[in-house]
Amino acid sequence: LNLESLITNAYTASFLAIVALGQMLVVTTGRGAIDLSIPGVITLAAYVSMSVVGGNNAMLLPGLGLLVVMGAFIGFLNGALVIWLKIPSIIATMAMNYILITMSLIINRGFSEFSICSILLGVTRNRILGIPLIIYLVIALAILMHLMLTRTGYGRSLLAMGQNHEAARLAGVKVVRVELLTYMFSSV
Numbered sequence: 001l002n003l004e005s006l007i008t009n010a011y012t013a014s015f016l017a018i019v020a021l022g023q024m025l026v027v028t029t030g031r032g033a034i035d036l037s038i039p040g041v042i043t044l045a046a047y048v049s050m051s052v053v054g055g056n057n058a059m060l061l062p063g064l065g066l067l068v069v070m071g072a073f074i075g076f077l078n079g080a081l082v083i084w085l086k087i088p089s090i091i092a093t094m095a096m097n098y099i100l101i102t103m104s105l106i107i108n109r110g111f112s113e114f115s116i117c118s119i120l121l122g123v124t125r126n127r128i129l130g131i132p133l134i135i136y137l138v139i140a141l142a143i144l145m146h147l148m149l150t151r152t153g154y155g156r157s158l159l160a161m162g163q164n165h166e167a168a169r170l171a172g173v174k175v176v177r178v179e180l181l182t183y184m185f186s187s188v
Helices: 003-028 038-053 057-083 089-109 118-125 133-151 153-163 165-170 175-187
Strands: none
Touching: 003 038, 003 133, 003 153, 003 175, 038 057, 038 089, 038 175, 057 089, 057 118, 057 175, 118 133, 133 153, 153 165, 153 175, 165 175
């Protein structure tokens, strides 16, 4: 047990924490909801971002914008399958995961870009006061997530919906919109 070992473990866990925060939103919707498409989203996003950004710092913002749109679209499809087609979330999102992994395999056949832009390397490798920058970013993201859940109408609606969908609907929560946004946020 030493400080560097704890920092290394926190660094490794920080990437999973980002995914867990998104997953937490879907789980909060209640009724046993879970999003199993996340591995496919991450894999496809990695290929798309490497293809678009290509190690070029100038392309980072357009690449991230594309990933946000892509994630929102995938989340919308997940939400549509669960909300309107009434497919249980575990089945709908698992099917989406298979589709996304298949897309990744297709992209992988002709993939030849392996350079990473220096800004992303800096975010993952730079340290402030001996602690990796990504850990600070995850802490900030967790605080923002807490504030979103406790201080915004969306967050309060999500928490109410997680307790009881019908009671939340009767209380005026737009359950379909909140659930759809939640799947979109999770994928983003």
